Amino acid sequence: AQKVTQAQTEISVVEKEDVTLDCVYETRDTTYYLFWYKQPPSGELVFLIRRNSFDEQNEISGRYSWNFQKSTSSFNFTITASQVVDSAVYFCALSDQNAGGTSYGKLTFGQGTILTVHP
């Protein structure tokens, strides 16, 4: 069975600090996808990034960066110079891979990390 663990339940930082959100996953599949979603106080879920298990390159998008380490089954998310608008719940998620290579995109989510950025 697949599993995603976000061990940090809540993180509190002051604006302009860097913060890293941890994500550790378990899967028996050789091909899989990892995702990060943001859920601001308004409640909607916003897609941030998708990563294929064959692509271990780190990615940077503005103040956001992601570190994918297959050897440790981790897909960590770093926000540089955090801002109050980054306050949200962040979810890491893992897709399944059915036998035969077909995936229906079903996601297993972690419990989420509540990030609070104080001014």
Place this chain on the structure above:
Amino acid sequence: NAGVTQTPKFRVLKTGQSMTLLCAQDMNHEYMYWYRQDPGMGLRLIHYSVGEGTTAKGEVPDGYNVSRLKKQNFLLGLESAAPSQTSVYFCASSRRKREVVYEQYFGPGTRLTVT
């Protein structure tokens, strides 16, 4: 382009009552999903559909039924609501391509309270 919409946004039910949640997407996506979100548990998949006329069970299907009569709509039904079904329900949709998993686009959620 509205994306994924959900109706209603809020609902209060009494134990034993029934209701249907409607999800609609205008992105021509093949795949659609229903999740529930409970505090400290992330999102859990209830049911999903890989195309019009097909549905399948997810992780927590008990007490729910679904139908996908039209490609753009995915309905979630509660036949006899229980307090344990108090939750926030999210619908999502995604593109389909063999061996590729695309991101899911989520609706705004429905907050359901069962008393």
